[in-house]
Amino acid sequence: MIKHITGEDRSQIPLFVASLEETIAQDNQVRLIDAFVDSLNLDELGFKLKTDTNGRPPYHPAQLLKLYLYGYLNKVRSSRDLEKECLRNTEAMWLLCKLAPDHNTIASFRKNNTKGIQRVFQATVKIASHFELIGGTLLAGDSTKLRAQNSKKNNFNxxxxxxxxxxxxxxxxxxxxxxxxxxxxxxxxxxxxxxxxxxxxxxxxxxxxxxxxxxxxxTQISTSDPDSRQIMTRNNISEVAYTVQTTVDALHNIPIDFKVTNENDSKAMGGMLRRAKTIVGHNNFTAIYDKGYYTGSEFDYANRLNIDVLVAIPAVSAHAPDTAFDVEHFKYHKDTDTYTCPANQTLTTNGNWYNKTNGKSITQMKHYKTTACLSCSFFDKCTKNKKGRLIERSQYADLIYENKLRIQNNYEIYRRRQAIVEHPYGVIKRQWGFYYIMTKKTIKHASADVGLIFTAYNLRRLLNLIDPIEFKQYLKALPLFFNNYAKHFKAFYSSVFWAAHQTTFYRKLFFCSLNQLYLR
CATH class of the missing domain: 1.20.58 (Methane Monooxygenase Hydroxylase; Chain G, domain 1)
Incomplete structure (x- = not known):
């Protein structure tokens, strides 16, 4: 008779019953999720902790936040699926101490705590900075499209x-x-x-x-998810979606910022750079972007922030009859404010500025031309305009040229853009399958979903890069220090915590101080 492995008798009563605590190994990452949430001051982060004395008490925000982070880290986002996990998943039971909120409660927590979730994401960035996982010298920006809960059929222009x-x-x-x-x-x-x-x-x-x-x-109306828009994704394929702008640090591919919008990339760079400057605490970094961000006014914004950017140069949209006479072959002379064409003729300007409208934006242009065009032997190769060739120079032309020089001088740095910024998208969309927005009804709710996605991604990076024992000690020591000692040693805290972010020596000194406080 062939023997097989057999299980236990379902009706057998065990002699020694294992507690829920014993079923979860000490090195299980669910314990770090628990410690991470417990280290947060949820009241300061904007979560509602106060409850009414009448009626049934609500669930503590920490319990629901733990459930969501656990779910997103395990590819579970649906409130109904999370409800099931509370009843059948041992790790979820341990994490919530066997609490089992219904799906309405779970869903309401996500849509009602957009700001709090955003601040939890920021907490992961601060932890990464504390453990020197944020370089702050090279950042990459890009966007991805996440499909909204709104079909093309219910989108109208x-x-x-x-x-x-x-x-x-x-x-x-x-x-x-x-x-x-x-x-x-x-x-x-x-x-x-x-x-x-x-x-x-x-x-x-x-x-x-x-x-x-x-x-x-x-310009559009979406009936199921009002803030979503039909956006071009790739190869002339459109989706009703949201655009998620992201800034990623190059050292360990950790996102330091995100923003959910329903617009394209052309006007996004300046605002994301301003936010990045605030997050890293200085403007001594280089930011790299693809050609979708190639907009004159955004170069001006970056220049006013005093931040160097490397933005890919798009191909020429309009060609001369002979490409040898494309505008890139016209040489500009700054001292005389003139152009020299490939036929060695000089194009001059009357000095007036003209408004050029592109969508909602207006750019000022100067016009350059020459009377030599009409008698030039290269006329048919240069232009189809019967009055001769006209060159337009934008008010941002100098900044655009400076970007071109930076690309030429730092091309190897620019080539790293895709490897840096696409890393989070690859994990989130390909590995985890989060290629769509889970929520609907306003961009605010979409931001909560995206906030949990990026918080889960950053937690995954932290769990992979930091020693689990050191990470757990840090998380346990942090709230104790702030709750019991920060009020009395505010000046000491400010100086040492600042130093902890500057050098390895002071960072370890600060961590040891936290650890000693915890051990007491």
Whole structure:
């Protein structure tokens, strides 16, 4: 007879019953999640701790935050799935001390604590900085698109509304003709009248959408998730999605900032640089971006912040009949404010500035031209304009040229961009499958979901890069120090904590101080 491994009898009563604590190994990472949340001052982070004396008491925010972080680290985001984990997962039972909140409670916590979740993410960045995992000298910025809980069918712009209205008008015309011809069949007449009412109601709905577009200035309307927009993702493929702007530190590919928007990248660089300057505490760093951020006004923003940027140069959008006469081959002379063309002719300007509108932005331009064009033998190769070649120079041209020189002189640094900033996206979207937004109804709720995603990602990086024992000691010592000693040693704390972020020696000194306080 073939023997197989057999399990225990389900009805057998064990002699020694193991406690829930004993079922979780000491090196299980769920213990570090527990210690991380316990180290946070949730009241200061913006979570509601005070409760009403009447009625059933609510769950403590720490319990629900632990559940969410555990879920996101294990690829579980749905509130209903998290509810199930509380009832069947030993690690989740240990983490929540066998509490089992229902899915409505779990979902409400995420959508009602956007700011608190953002600050929890910031806490992971501070921990990474404390353990010298943030270099602060090279940052990479980029965005990714996460699909919203809104189908393309429920997203409307003026052109789409116009097509729907045209289709409805054609249908109503057909029905009215059918009613005019119908004189005997009452059932058929009732059916046609019903269809007329249905299409008329649809028409009023689309007219309402168009009125909203005309009066509010929005370009799109999404009915399921109002703040989401139809955005080009790749290769002329569009999705109704959100754009997540991210700034990633190069040392260990740790995101230090994120922002959820419903716009493209063209106007995003300046704001993200300003935030990055605040986070790292200085502007002595280089930031690298792809060609989607190549906007003159954003170069000006970076220049005013005194931050060096390396932004990829996009290909020329408009070519001359002969590419040898493209604008890049016209040489600018700053001292005389003139251009020399490939035919060695000089183009001059009258010095006036002209406004050029591109979407909502306005850029000032100078025009450069020469009368020599009309008699030039290269005229047909240079331009199709019958009046001759016209060169436009932006008010940001000098800053754009400086970026070009930085790219040429630091190309090997720029080549690192993709390896730095795509690392988090690869983990989040490919490994974890988080390629869509879990929540809906406003960008605020989407930000909470994204905040938990990036908090979980940073925690994963911290768990992989920091010795677990040292990490656990740090997390346990931190709240004790702040709660019992910070008020009495505020000056000491300020000076030593600042020094702890500057050198390895002082960082270890500060950590040892925390550890001694904890051991007491």
């Amino acid at each position: 003026s052109n789409k509304i116009e097509r729907h209205l045209k289709h409805i008008d054609n249908k109503l015309q057909e029905y009215n003709l059918a009613l005019a011809k119908e004189d005997g069949d009452l059932e058929l007449k009732k059916s046609i009248v019903k269809k007329v009412k249905k299409h008329s109601a649809q028409k009023q709905k689309y007219l309402g959408y168009q009125n909203t577009i005309d009066t509010t200035g929005v």
